[in-house]
Amino acid sequence: MSANLAAYTTSTGEAFQFWVLGTVAVLGALSTVLMKKAVHSALSLAGTMIVLAVFYLANGAYFLGVVQIVVYTGAIMMLFLFVVMLVGVTAADSLKETIKGQRWLAAACGLGFGILLAAGIGNASLKDFAGLGTANSAHGGNVEGLAALIFTKYVFAFEITGALLITAAVGAMVLTHRERTERARTQRELSEQRVREGKHVPPLPAPGVYARHNAVDIAGLLPDGTPAELTVMQTLRKRGQIRDVSNEALSDLKALEQRSAERLGREEEASR
Amino acid sequence: MNPVNYLYLAALLFTIGAVGVLIRRNAIVVFMCVELMLNACNLAFVTFSRMHGNLDGQVIAFFTMVVAAAEVVVGLAIIVSVFRARHSASVDDASLMKL
Numbered sequence: 001m002s003a004n005l006a007a008y009t010t011s012t013g014e015a016f017q018f019w020v021l022g023t024v025a026v027l028g029a030l031s032t033v034l035m036k037k038a039v040h041s042a043l044s045l046a047g048t049m050i051v052l053a054v055f056y057l058a059n060g061a062y063f064l065g066v067v068q069i070v071v072y073t074g075a076i077m078m079l080f081l082f083v084v085m086l087v088g089v090t091a092a093d094s095l096k097e098t099i100k101g102q103r104w105l106a107a108a109c110g111l112g113f114g115i116l117l118a119a120g121i122g123n124a125s126l127k128d129f130a131g132l133g134t135a136n137s138a139h140g141g142n143v144e145g146l147a148a149l150i151f152t153k154y155v156f157a158f159e160i161t162g163a164l165l166i167t168a169a170v171g172a173m174v175l176t177h178r179e180r181t182e183r184a185r186t187q188r189e190l191s192e193q194r195v196r197e198g199k200h201v202p203p204l205p206a207p208g209v210y211a212r213h214n215a216v217d218i219a220g221l222l223p224d225g226t227p228a229e230l231t232v233m234q235t236l237r238k239r240g241q242i243r244d245v246s247n248e249a250l251s252d253l254k255a256l257e258q259r260s261a262e263r264l265g266r267e268e269e270a271s272r
Numbered sequence: 273m274n275p276v277n278y279l280y281l282a283a284l285l286f287t288i289g290a291v292g293v294l295i296r297r298n299a300i301v302v303f304m305c306v307e308l309m310l311n312a313c314n315l316a317f318v319t320f321s322r323m324h325g326n327l328d329g330q331v332i333a334f335f336t337m338v339v340a341a342a343e344v345v346v347g348l349a350i351i352v353s354v355f356r357a358r359h360s361a362s363v364d365d366a367s368l369m370k371l
Binding site: 010014015018022025026029030032033038041042045048049052055056059060061063064067068071072075076079080083084086087098102103106107109110111113114117118121126127129130131132134135136142145146149150153154157158161164165167168169171172175176178 | 303327352
Protein backbone atom coordinates (compact mmCIF):
# COMPACT_ATOMS: atom_id res chain seq x y z
CA MET A 1 0.00 0.00 0.00
CA SER A 2 2.82 2.45 -0.60
CA ALA A 3 1.91 5.81 -2.05
CA ASN A 4 4.21 5.53 -5.03
CA LEU A 5 2.53 2.35 -6.19
CA ALA A 6 1.44 2.56 -9.81
CA ALA A 7 -1.34 5.13 -9.93
CA TYR A 8 -3.49 3.32 -12.47
CA THR A 9 -3.58 -0.32 -11.54
CA THR A 10 -3.36 -2.47 -8.47
CA SER A 11 -1.08 -5.45 -8.10
CA THR A 12 -1.89 -8.68 -9.92
CA GLY A 13 -2.46 -10.41 -6.60
CA GLU A 14 -5.13 -7.93 -5.64
CA ALA A 15 -6.78 -8.25 -9.04
CA PHE A 16 -6.87 -12.03 -8.66
CA GLN A 17 -8.28 -11.66 -5.15
CA PHE A 18 -10.89 -9.23 -6.41
CA TRP A 19 -12.17 -11.48 -9.17
CA VAL A 20 -12.30 -14.62 -7.03
CA LEU A 21 -13.76 -13.07 -3.88
CA GLY A 22 -15.98 -10.67 -5.84
CA THR A 23 -17.67 -13.68 -7.43
CA VAL A 24 -18.16 -15.16 -3.97
CA ALA A 25 -19.64 -11.88 -2.71
CA VAL A 26 -22.10 -11.62 -5.59
CA LEU A 27 -23.12 -15.27 -5.22
CA GLY A 28 -23.66 -14.72 -1.50
CA ALA A 29 -25.77 -11.65 -2.15
CA LEU A 30 -27.85 -13.48 -4.77
CA SER A 31 -28.49 -16.41 -2.45
CA THR A 32 -29.43 -13.98 0.33
CA VAL A 33 -32.22 -12.76 -1.93
CA LEU A 34 -33.19 -16.09 -3.48
CA MET A 35 -32.93 -18.60 -0.62
CA LYS A 36 -36.30 -19.73 0.65
CA LYS A 37 -35.39 -20.09 4.32
CA ALA A 38 -34.30 -17.13 6.43
CA VAL A 39 -31.46 -19.09 8.05
CA HIS A 40 -29.85 -19.80 4.68
CA SER A 41 -30.21 -16.13 3.72
CA ALA A 42 -28.52 -15.06 6.96
CA LEU A 43 -25.59 -17.42 6.45
CA SER A 44 -25.10 -16.30 2.83
CA LEU A 45 -25.13 -12.70 3.96
CA ALA A 46 -22.52 -13.48 6.62
CA GLY A 47 -20.31 -14.93 3.88
CA THR A 48 -20.72 -11.80 1.77
CA MET A 49 -19.81 -9.63 4.75
CA ILE A 50 -16.62 -11.59 5.43
CA VAL A 51 -15.61 -11.13 1.78
CA LEU A 52 -16.28 -7.39 2.13
CA ALA A 53 -14.03 -7.35 5.22
CA VAL A 54 -11.23 -8.80 3.10
CA PHE A 55 -11.86 -6.09 0.51
CA TYR A 56 -11.61 -3.39 3.19
CA LEU A 57 -8.26 -4.83 4.25
CA ALA A 58 -7.11 -4.87 0.62
CA ASN A 59 -8.15 -1.23 0.27
CA GLY A 60 -5.97 -0.16 3.18
CA ALA A 61 -8.83 0.20 5.68
CA TYR A 62 -7.32 -2.12 8.28
CA PHE A 63 -9.39 -0.88 11.19
CA LEU A 64 -12.66 -1.10 9.25
CA GLY A 65 -11.82 -4.60 8.02
CA VAL A 66 -11.50 -5.89 11.56
CA VAL A 67 -14.55 -3.92 12.73
CA GLN A 68 -16.54 -5.39 9.84
CA ILE A 69 -15.79 -8.92 11.01
CA VAL A 70 -16.34 -8.18 14.70
CA VAL A 71 -19.44 -6.00 14.41
CA TYR A 72 -21.19 -7.26 11.28
CA THR A 73 -20.49 -10.97 11.10
CA GLY A 74 -19.92 -11.34 14.83
CA ALA A 75 -22.70 -9.26 16.32
CA ILE A 76 -25.30 -8.23 13.75
CA MET A 77 -25.57 -11.51 11.86
CA MET A 78 -25.71 -13.49 15.10
CA LEU A 79 -28.50 -11.17 16.25
CA PHE A 80 -30.29 -11.99 12.99
CA LEU A 81 -29.84 -15.70 13.64
CA PHE A 82 -31.21 -15.29 17.16
CA VAL A 83 -34.31 -13.55 15.83
CA VAL A 84 -34.76 -16.20 13.13
CA MET A 85 -34.61 -18.75 15.93
CA LEU A 86 -37.21 -16.84 17.97
CA VAL A 87 -39.55 -16.27 15.06
CA GLY A 88 -39.27 -19.87 13.91
CA VAL A 89 -36.81 -21.57 11.62
CA THR A 90 -39.52 -23.59 9.93
CA ALA A 91 -41.45 -20.51 8.84
CA ALA A 92 -40.43 -20.52 5.18
CA ASP A 93 -41.42 -17.56 3.05
CA SER A 94 -44.41 -18.23 0.87
CA LEU A 95 -43.23 -17.51 -2.63
CA LYS A 96 -46.69 -16.97 -4.09
CA GLU A 97 -47.08 -13.55 -5.65
CA THR A 98 -49.79 -11.39 -4.14
CA ILE A 99 -49.44 -8.54 -6.64
CA LYS A 100 -49.48 -9.82 -10.19
CA GLY A 101 -46.20 -9.41 -12.05
CA GLN A 102 -44.55 -7.71 -9.07
CA ARG A 103 -41.45 -9.89 -9.23
CA TRP A 104 -40.74 -9.13 -12.87
CA LEU A 105 -41.38 -5.45 -12.36
CA ALA A 106 -39.01 -5.45 -9.39
CA ALA A 107 -36.34 -7.28 -11.40
CA ALA A 108 -36.75 -4.80 -14.27
CA CYS A 109 -36.49 -1.86 -11.86
CA GLY A 110 -33.36 -3.40 -10.35
CA LEU A 111 -31.82 -3.92 -13.78
CA GLY A 112 -32.53 -0.32 -14.80
CA PHE A 113 -31.18 0.99 -11.52
CA GLY A 114 -28.02 -1.09 -11.85
CA ILE A 115 -27.47 0.15 -15.40
CA LEU A 116 -27.92 3.74 -14.21
CA LEU A 117 -25.39 3.27 -11.40
CA ALA A 118 -22.87 1.53 -13.64
CA ALA A 119 -23.25 4.21 -16.31
CA GLY A 120 -22.68 6.89 -13.69
CA ILE A 121 -19.50 5.23 -12.47
CA GLY A 122 -18.35 4.63 -16.05
CA ASN A 123 -18.84 8.28 -17.00
CA ALA A 124 -17.01 9.70 -14.00
CA SER A 125 -13.32 10.38 -14.57
CA LEU A 126 -11.87 7.95 -12.06
CA LYS A 127 -8.74 7.07 -13.97
CA ASP A 128 -6.08 7.48 -11.29
CA PHE A 129 -6.13 6.87 -7.58
CA ALA A 130 -4.00 8.34 -4.85
CA GLY A 131 -3.65 5.31 -2.56
CA LEU A 132 -3.73 5.49 1.20
CA GLY A 133 0.00 5.26 1.86
CA THR A 134 0.56 8.89 2.86
CA ALA A 135 -2.77 9.22 4.67
CA ASN A 136 -2.14 6.06 6.68
CA SER A 137 1.39 6.99 7.62
CA ALA A 138 0.68 10.65 8.45
CA HIS A 139 -0.19 9.86 12.07
CA GLY A 140 1.74 6.62 12.33
CA GLY A 141 -0.91 4.17 11.15
CA ASN A 142 -4.47 3.60 9.97
CA VAL A 143 -6.01 3.44 13.45
CA GLU A 144 -4.14 6.55 14.61
CA GLY A 145 -5.17 8.44 11.49
CA LEU A 146 -8.84 7.49 11.98
CA ALA A 147 -8.66 8.46 15.65
CA ALA A 148 -7.17 11.84 14.76
CA LEU A 149 -10.10 12.49 12.41
CA ILE A 150 -12.84 11.13 14.70
CA PHE A 151 -11.75 13.09 17.74
CA THR A 152 -11.14 16.41 15.95
CA LYS A 153 -13.10 16.98 12.76
CA TYR A 154 -15.93 14.54 13.40
CA VAL A 155 -16.14 14.81 17.17
CA PHE A 156 -19.75 16.04 17.21
CA ALA A 157 -20.91 13.27 14.91
CA PHE A 158 -19.08 10.85 17.19
CA GLU A 159 -20.85 12.14 20.30
CA ILE A 160 -24.21 12.01 18.53
CA THR A 161 -23.64 8.38 17.55
CA GLY A 162 -23.05 7.67 21.24
CA ALA A 163 -26.44 9.17 22.04
CA LEU A 164 -27.96 7.18 19.16
CA LEU A 165 -26.56 3.90 20.47
CA ILE A 166 -27.95 4.52 23.97
CA THR A 167 -31.33 5.46 22.50
CA ALA A 168 -31.35 2.30 20.38
CA ALA A 169 -30.53 0.07 23.35
CA VAL A 170 -33.28 1.65 25.48
CA GLY A 171 -35.70 1.49 22.54
CA ALA A 172 -35.07 -2.21 21.99
CA MET A 173 -35.66 -2.88 25.67
CA VAL A 174 -38.90 -0.89 25.69
CA LEU A 175 -40.16 -2.61 22.53
CA THR A 176 -39.47 -6.18 23.57
CA HIS A 177 -40.12 -5.96 27.30
CA ARG A 178 -43.57 -7.14 28.32
CA GLU A 179 -44.94 -6.30 31.71
CA ARG A 180 -46.64 -9.22 33.41
CA THR A 181 -50.21 -8.01 33.95
CA GLU A 182 -51.18 -10.71 36.42
CA ARG A 183 -49.30 -12.63 39.07
CA ALA A 184 -48.13 -16.09 38.05
CA ARG A 185 -50.19 -18.73 39.87
CA THR A 186 -48.32 -20.91 42.28
CA GLN A 187 -48.24 -24.69 42.16
CA ARG A 188 -50.51 -24.88 45.19
CA GLU A 189 -53.13 -22.64 43.59
CA LEU A 190 -53.01 -24.70 40.41
CA SER A 191 -53.57 -27.94 42.30
CA GLU A 192 -56.42 -26.39 44.29
CA GLN A 193 -58.01 -25.27 41.03
CA ARG A 194 -57.71 -28.79 39.63
CA VAL A 195 -59.48 -30.22 42.68
CA ARG A 196 -62.17 -27.54 42.51
CA GLU A 197 -62.86 -28.22 38.84
CA GLY A 198 -62.93 -31.93 39.48
CA LYS A 199 -61.21 -33.05 36.28
CA HIS A 200 -57.66 -34.42 36.10
CA VAL A 201 -57.10 -34.27 39.80
CA PRO A 202 -53.92 -36.37 39.58
CA PRO A 203 -51.00 -35.10 37.46
CA LEU A 204 -51.32 -35.36 33.71
CA PRO A 205 -50.20 -38.67 32.16
CA ALA A 206 -46.60 -38.85 30.95
CA PRO A 207 -45.72 -38.96 27.25
CA GLY A 208 -44.04 -41.83 25.52
CA VAL A 209 -44.80 -45.45 24.81
CA TYR A 210 -42.81 -47.29 27.40
CA ALA A 211 -40.21 -49.82 26.31
CA ARG A 212 -40.27 -48.21 22.88
CA HIS A 213 -40.13 -44.40 22.96
CA ASN A 214 -39.74 -41.91 25.75
CA ALA A 215 -39.46 -38.66 23.76
CA VAL A 216 -41.67 -35.80 24.92
CA ASP A 217 -43.27 -35.31 21.52
CA ILE A 218 -44.62 -38.84 21.28
CA ALA A 219 -48.13 -39.27 22.56
CA GLY A 220 -48.77 -42.19 24.87
CA LEU A 221 -51.14 -44.82 23.52
CA LEU A 222 -54.50 -45.63 25.01
CA PRO A 223 -55.47 -49.32 25.52
CA ASP A 224 -57.18 -49.38 22.12
CA GLY A 225 -53.99 -48.14 20.40
CA THR A 226 -55.04 -44.55 19.68
CA PRO A 227 -52.67 -41.74 20.74
CA ALA A 228 -53.68 -39.75 23.83
CA GLU A 229 -53.03 -36.08 23.03
CA LEU A 230 -53.22 -35.15 26.71
CA THR A 231 -49.87 -36.79 27.38
CA VAL A 232 -47.98 -34.32 25.19
CA MET A 233 -47.22 -30.91 26.64
CA GLN A 234 -49.33 -27.94 25.68
CA THR A 235 -46.67 -26.08 23.67
CA LEU A 236 -46.04 -29.00 21.33
CA ARG A 237 -49.78 -29.66 21.07
CA LYS A 238 -50.38 -26.07 19.95
CA ARG A 239 -47.61 -26.25 17.37
CA GLY A 240 -48.96 -29.58 16.11
CA GLN A 241 -45.60 -31.23 16.65
CA ILE A 242 -46.88 -34.56 17.95
CA ARG A 243 -45.31 -37.71 16.60
CA ASP A 244 -47.86 -40.48 16.22
CA VAL A 245 -46.40 -43.95 16.67
CA SER A 246 -49.66 -45.85 16.97
CA ASN A 247 -49.31 -47.32 13.48
CA GLU A 248 -45.60 -47.88 13.85
CA ALA A 249 -46.10 -50.62 16.44
CA LEU A 250 -48.54 -52.44 14.16
CA SER A 251 -46.21 -52.22 11.16
CA ASP A 252 -43.28 -53.36 13.33
CA LEU A 253 -45.34 -56.33 14.44
CA LYS A 254 -46.24 -57.11 10.86
CA ALA A 255 -42.59 -56.99 9.81
CA LEU A 256 -41.64 -59.22 12.73
CA GLU A 257 -44.31 -61.73 11.81
CA GLN A 258 -43.19 -61.71 8.21
CA ARG A 259 -39.57 -62.30 9.21
CA SER A 260 -40.42 -65.13 11.54
CA ALA A 261 -42.70 -66.64 8.92
CA GLU A 262 -39.88 -66.49 6.39
CA ARG A 263 -37.48 -68.15 8.78
CA LEU A 264 -39.99 -70.77 9.79
CA GLY A 265 -40.76 -71.41 6.17
CA ARG A 266 -37.09 -71.83 5.41
CA GLU A 267 -36.65 -74.12 8.39
CA GLU A 268 -39.62 -76.13 7.22
CA GLU A 269 -38.01 -76.45 3.81
CA ALA A 270 -34.73 -77.51 5.39
CA SER A 271 -36.39 -80.12 7.56
CA ARG A 272 -38.31 -81.48 4.65
CA MET B 273 -7.05 -3.81 -12.37
CA ASN B 274 -8.33 -0.36 -11.61
CA PRO B 275 -9.94 0.11 -8.16
CA VAL B 276 -13.03 1.40 -9.99
CA ASN B 277 -13.99 -2.27 -10.15
CA TYR B 278 -14.70 -2.11 -6.43
CA LEU B 279 -17.26 0.60 -7.19
CA TYR B 280 -18.92 -1.58 -9.83
CA LEU B 281 -19.07 -4.42 -7.31
CA ALA B 282 -20.61 -2.07 -4.73
CA ALA B 283 -23.21 -0.94 -7.29
CA LEU B 284 -24.03 -4.57 -8.12
CA LEU B 285 -24.42 -5.53 -4.45
CA PHE B 286 -26.58 -2.48 -3.80
CA THR B 287 -28.83 -3.37 -6.73
CA ILE B 288 -29.18 -6.98 -5.56
CA GLY B 289 -30.12 -5.72 -2.10
CA ALA B 290 -32.68 -3.30 -3.53
CA VAL B 291 -34.30 -6.02 -5.64
CA GLY B 292 -34.39 -8.23 -2.55
CA VAL B 293 -36.22 -5.56 -0.59
CA LEU B 294 -38.76 -5.34 -3.40
CA ILE B 295 -39.43 -9.05 -3.93
CA ARG B 296 -39.09 -10.67 -0.51
CA ARG B 297 -41.94 -10.63 1.98
CA ASN B 298 -40.35 -12.10 5.09
CA ALA B 299 -39.54 -9.04 7.21
CA ILE B 300 -36.26 -10.55 8.44
CA VAL B 301 -35.01 -11.20 4.91
CA VAL B 302 -36.06 -7.69 3.84
CA PHE B 303 -33.99 -6.41 6.73
CA MET B 304 -31.00 -8.49 5.66
CA CYS B 305 -31.26 -6.99 2.18
CA VAL B 306 -31.17 -3.50 3.73
CA GLU B 307 -27.98 -4.55 5.53
CA LEU B 308 -26.55 -5.71 2.21
CA MET B 309 -27.24 -2.27 0.72
CA LEU B 310 -25.54 -0.56 3.67
CA ASN B 311 -22.51 -2.80 3.24
CA ALA B 312 -22.32 -2.00 -0.46
CA CYS B 313 -22.28 1.71 0.42
CA ASN B 314 -19.49 1.09 2.91
CA LEU B 315 -17.43 -0.61 0.22
CA ALA B 316 -17.92 2.41 -2.04
CA PHE B 317 -16.88 4.75 0.79
CA VAL B 318 -13.71 2.77 1.49
CA THR B 319 -12.83 2.66 -2.21
CA PHE B 320 -13.36 6.41 -2.58
CA SER B 321 -11.18 6.95 0.47
CA ARG B 322 -8.40 5.05 -1.26
CA MET B 323 -8.90 6.91 -4.52
CA HIS B 324 -8.69 10.33 -2.93
CA GLY B 325 -5.95 9.41 -0.52
CA ASN B 326 -7.62 10.65 2.66
CA LEU B 327 -9.28 8.88 5.54
CA ASP B 328 -12.60 10.77 5.59
CA GLY B 329 -14.35 8.06 3.61
CA GLN B 330 -13.33 5.47 6.16
CA VAL B 331 -14.64 7.64 9.00
CA ILE B 332 -17.99 7.94 7.22
CA ALA B 333 -18.06 4.16 6.68
CA PHE B 334 -17.35 3.71 10.37
CA PHE B 335 -20.30 5.95 11.28
CA THR B 336 -22.47 3.99 8.84
CA MET B 337 -21.58 0.81 10.72
CA VAL B 338 -22.54 2.37 14.06
CA VAL B 339 -25.87 3.59 12.71
CA ALA B 340 -26.50 0.20 11.08
CA ALA B 341 -25.91 -1.53 14.41
CA ALA B 342 -28.41 0.77 16.15
CA GLU B 343 -30.90 0.30 13.31
CA VAL B 344 -30.63 -3.49 13.46
CA VAL B 345 -31.27 -3.53 17.20
CA VAL B 346 -34.43 -1.45 16.95
CA GLY B 347 -35.65 -3.08 13.74
CA LEU B 348 -35.30 -6.62 15.05
CA ALA B 349 -37.07 -5.58 18.27
CA ILE B 350 -39.95 -4.27 16.15
CA ILE B 351 -40.04 -7.50 14.11
CA VAL B 352 -40.10 -9.59 17.29
CA SER B 353 -42.94 -7.58 18.83
CA VAL B 354 -44.94 -7.66 15.56
CA PHE B 355 -44.40 -11.42 15.41
CA ARG B 356 -45.62 -11.76 18.99
CA ALA B 357 -48.76 -9.80 18.25
CA ARG B 358 -49.62 -11.27 14.83
CA HIS B 359 -47.78 -14.64 14.75
CA SER B 360 -46.32 -13.82 11.36
CA ALA B 361 -43.19 -12.09 10.07
CA SER B 362 -44.61 -11.43 6.61
CA VAL B 363 -44.73 -7.78 5.59
CA ASP B 364 -47.98 -8.42 3.69
CA ASP B 365 -49.87 -9.43 6.82
CA ALA B 366 -49.32 -6.11 8.59
CA SER B 367 -52.11 -4.35 6.71
CA LEU B 368 -54.42 -3.26 9.52
CA MET B 369 -54.25 0.36 8.41
CA LYS B 370 -55.52 -0.49 4.93
CA LEU B 371 -59.10 0.48 4.17
